[in-house]
Amino acid sequence: MKIIRTLHFLLAALALTFSAGAAEKREVLNLFCWSEYVPQSVIEAFTKETGIKVNVENYDSNEKMLAKLLAGGAKYDLIQPSEYVVESLIKQGRLEELNRANLPNFKNLDAKFTDMAHDPGNKFSVPWIAGSVGIACGARSTGTTSWRWMACERASSETPITPCRNPAGTARPSRGRK
Numbered sequence: 001m002k003i004i005r006t007l008h009f010l011l012a013a014l015a016l017t018f019s020a021g022a023a024e025k026r027e028v029l030n031l032f033c034w035s036e037y038v039p040q041s042v043i044e045a046f047t048k049e050t051g052i053k054v055n056v057e058n059y060d061s062n063e064k065m066l067a068k069l070l071a072g073g074a075k076y077d078l079i080q081p082s083e084y085v086v087e088s089l090i091k092q093g094r095l096e097e098l099n100r101a102n103l104p105n106f107k108n109l110d111a112k113f114t115d116m117a118h119d120p121g122n123k124f125s126v127p128w129i130a131g132s133v134g135i136a137c138g139a140r141s142t143g144t145t146s147w148r149w150m151a152c153e154r155a156s157s158e159t160p161i162t163p164c165r166n167p168a169g170t171a172r173p174s175r176g177r178k
Contacts, residue, residue: 027051027052027053028052028053028054028055029052029053029054029055029077029078030055030057030075030076030077030078031054031055031056031057031076031077031078031079032057032058032059032065032068032069032074032076032078032079032080033056033057033058033059033078033079033080034058034059034060034080035058035059035060036058037080037129038056043056057074057076062081062082062084062085065079065080065081065085066081066085066088066089069089069094070094080128083116083118083119084118086118086119086124086125087117087118087119089124090118090119090123090124095124095125096124097123097124098122098123098124098125098126103126106122106126109126109127113127113130114127
């Protein structure tokens with residue numbers, strides 16, 4: 001079984017993992033991350049500061065990232081999964097536990113973003129970014145003033161949000177589900 005070290009999102013991970021005093025010095029860092037999340041200028045600055053070359057491979061969905069990881073053959077030092085993928089990889093025993101001694105700046109993270117349900121104690125991941133999905137719709141365009149429009153076939157073909165995880169979570173209460 002392939003072991004993957006995950007640091008939930010990149011910038012904090014790069015700064016924390018490769019800070020001075022890291023027990024293990026690498027010449028190359030293999031990063032598997034969301035497309036457009038890590039500017040090339042950040043990669044270049046990191047390489048200039050540390051001397052560590054960064055190989056970047058991008059993906060555009062958690063599902064594609066997970067499929068590639070589970071297919072095997074790929075070796076990454078850092079990956080950027082969303083919380084539900086971190087939870088899944090932990091349950092499958094696919095992640096390597098972090099050595100907190102190599103993460104001296106972890107103490108600077110806002111406590112409201114640490115010790116989350118998907119990784120209690122942050123044994124396998126470090127948060128980097130947090131956000132939420134906003135959905136707005138005009139009653140004239142959907143013909144309704146409730147969230148029920150999200151559950152209809154027309155909405156699924158017109159809603160430019162992929163994967164369906166976000167709108168589905170919003171529509172569930174309109175159908176009496178939690």
